[in-house]
Amino acid sequence: MNKDQQNGRKPWFKKWWVWALVVFGLIMAGGALSGGENDSASNKSETASSAKSQSSNDRQLKDSYHVGQVVNYKGYKFKVNRVTYYDGSQLDKPKSGNRYVICNVTIKNDTGKKQSYTPMDFQLNANGNSTNMMEILTSEKHSRDTLESGDLNPGASVTGNLIGQAKRDADLKLQYQPSIWNDETVKVALY
Template sequence: MSKKIQDENGNTFVEVKPLYKRWWIWVLAVVVVIIAIAALSGGKDDTSSNKNSTANGHSTTDVEKGNSKNDNSSSNYLTIDYAKVPIISEKDYKLSITDNSWNSAAISVSNARIVKVEPFEYDSQSGKKAQGLVILHVSVKPSRDLDSAYPDQSTLITSDGQQVDAIMPSIKGLTLNWGGEIANGADKSGDVVFPIEKLSTVSDIKSLRYKFSASYATDDYDDENYNHDYDMTINLNN
């Protein structure tokens, strides 16, 4: 409440309190300070968020170089017959191997991929499971018409003594079931997949022996060259 003051002449005056003595001024000041602190805190959070979103540098890993991989994350898998099979580790070998032992066709192997996976059933009839896969990329370049060339229906012997036949499931990203008749002048290539039942590490396999047959049609009964058995040894530098 304002205080009334009367001077010596009988005049009455009302004493006005200074602003700093009014309670609502202090309440308003406190509110303003709280709002200012909240605004500053929000700005710091934004700055912190921006800092956290910046990229961090690191030395390039083998995985990023494409030399080898060792990652069992959910995004690292093979899609085999529409099922996701997790990859535990894998190793790629860039190759330059050509077999010219038969003058009717040259066979080249440009890549060998050794993959360790979570065990999966690769043969539903026998229930057999594989711990790994060997995937070869093979090319056939004939110099005459071949009526039978099946690099994808072949046999593999590993350096640790496993002998397996190629399989042709549906695997996303691979070209399978590509063998058959191959005409002169064609350059046909695709992938060949072998299940490996026992595989502790991808470095266990030091070499591969790759075998398949090819032939051409002929009416010459004396032609003993119409058929050929390819037998290629592939050494892997671990």
């Protein structure tokens, strides 16, 4: 006989509150398991729906666009408004055989959350050779309204110039690859 039995006490596992806790724990575990299955099925359904929606949005992003066309990727919009060419001046001299290419672009954020932009997302592709669009010109006419880096709140837009240089007879495309597009590159034919 142990000490508790000698004193007339029940062992701990024979007390009513212990069994009430065990039953309560089993009910909670059963509810968690069955709720987890429903949540899992619901999550799978939402994930499949989201993937289907995302893949249809990805298909809307074409490989090539033209000046004036709006590129829309999940509410992040971009458009080349116009392209001008500049032969340079005494102070602004492009490389031999080149001319400056000035692209006026608009970026609009309709994604519902803040998005960053930078001129480093753009490259001028001339006959397959891609270079940056961050040339600096001294001429006020050509240097004003240069696109800077920044953040766009939902619904906001920014317009600015990107400046590069290329050969006169080159087949020109503006390549745009912001980080929000997950390695997708869009090309706008500049003719």
